[in-house]
Amino acid sequence: MTGLVYKEWKQNRWFILSMIPCGFAPLLALLLLREQITSVDNIALRIGGLIAGFLAAGALQLLVLRGDDRKLWGYWITATADGYNGFLRVKYEMIFGMIVLFLFSLQFVDMGYCAVAADMGSEDIGSISSIALLLGFMQILFRAIDIPFTYRFGSKKGSFIKLICIVILAILICAVLVLNVDNMDRITEMVRKVFNENNSSLILSFGLIVCLALYYLSYRITCRLYLKGVEQYDS
């Protein structure tokens, strides 16, 4: 296992370390758009920067999956003592670690920004750390979807098939909404009932656990699909 960790570090260390500058995105957004700043708080601008950092970090996390969709590599890793399960486990752990590193970097920068602002006399400045935490869990969910597609169909084909699946899903949701346009008030009421003040924190915390569970499930699915994917690589 140590060998696989070493391989991932040597191959992807710049992508892993790039998670740290991604956490500086909210600060960068403030610096780039400093002329439009009206108050020290600027929560909207900081959240905008946070989302930009989130997208950049997501793209970089996907880049660590490139290069492994080779038939020769697939067969070779299957024949090693750790097998493809060990290889995929290290990959999943590494991507999880990247998300955590991104999150820490974001929270550290946000904490620093709030502290500097407090030193300047703006003590009621809003922190965006809790939004960052939610985005971090969303990132875990997105990677749980991305990774099986990449290993089953290869990096390029996988992202194309994933896109098609998302479009089909979006069309289906739209179709369901259009067909139920007459019942929209009832649906809205039902959603409001479920997400009321008493339930929202329970649903939110449950959602976070579901993201983690799906990430693990994604690992199990990828393990099952990997050899089927290897057969299709390089073709």
Next chain:
Amino acid sequence: MTAKKENAKRLGIYLLIVSLFVLLFFVCRKLMNESNTAFFTIYYCLFSFSPAIASLITRAVTKEGFRDMKLHLNFSGNLKWYLLAFGLPLIFFSARILLPIIVSGHSDWLSGFKFQNVLTSMFMLAALTAVQSIGLLGEELGWRGYMNQKTEPLFGTVGACLIGGIVWSLWHLPMDMAGWLDGECTFSDSMKMCGDRMLLLTCFGTFLMWLTKKTDSVFPAAMAHFMFNQSQGALGELLSQGGIPENVELGMIASVFEYATMISLVVVFIGLLLRENKRSPKTA
């Protein structure tokens, strides 16, 4: 140089670096008070990673190398110990805080402990543990991943637990003394806080040491440490939702449960550590 002398030298260097960080904390206090936020945030982050930084510096200076840092997750076969790392601190603090309330007949104070609230707290703690407990590696990489490995051959298992707990709590001295230095409490109050922390951390340290040895990884200890910090807050939050009168004192019963839980923890895990030492093959 014999292995014991080499160990003692490495431990000495490690402790020296850690104490320098503590000393620096006291020296920087004036600066922190002048700029109580930004500087404090930066130094506090650095300070919270000081045990890990000290272990890395010691490994580099003594040319010990960076093997055996116990940085593998070792999930296979150890999942139950990860679950224990999550659950035991929660059980420990529940017994320490909630049992005296129930036994003294004040169950009505626990009105905040509704099924939905408890479930929400549990889910939130589990989710946060998965993504944020890694931050505690800053401490665990040093205490459990390095210091305990050096103290155990020198002072034995019980000695390692004792010294480990004392050093770990002394590292918190800047926080304990902050009240006295800021003139918010008396010196004896600060000393009492330090003593209480020493007792608690020495007891809890035995569990963390056992966990690290059992799984050969510092991650479960980091997780348990995170839960140690967070479960107190989570229980406090649930308690605050109940109707507890202000300045309430439970007296003797609270002390009984406070010490009984700590003693049980120490007895169980020292016992387990000693039993595993007996079982492990002796090396020359």
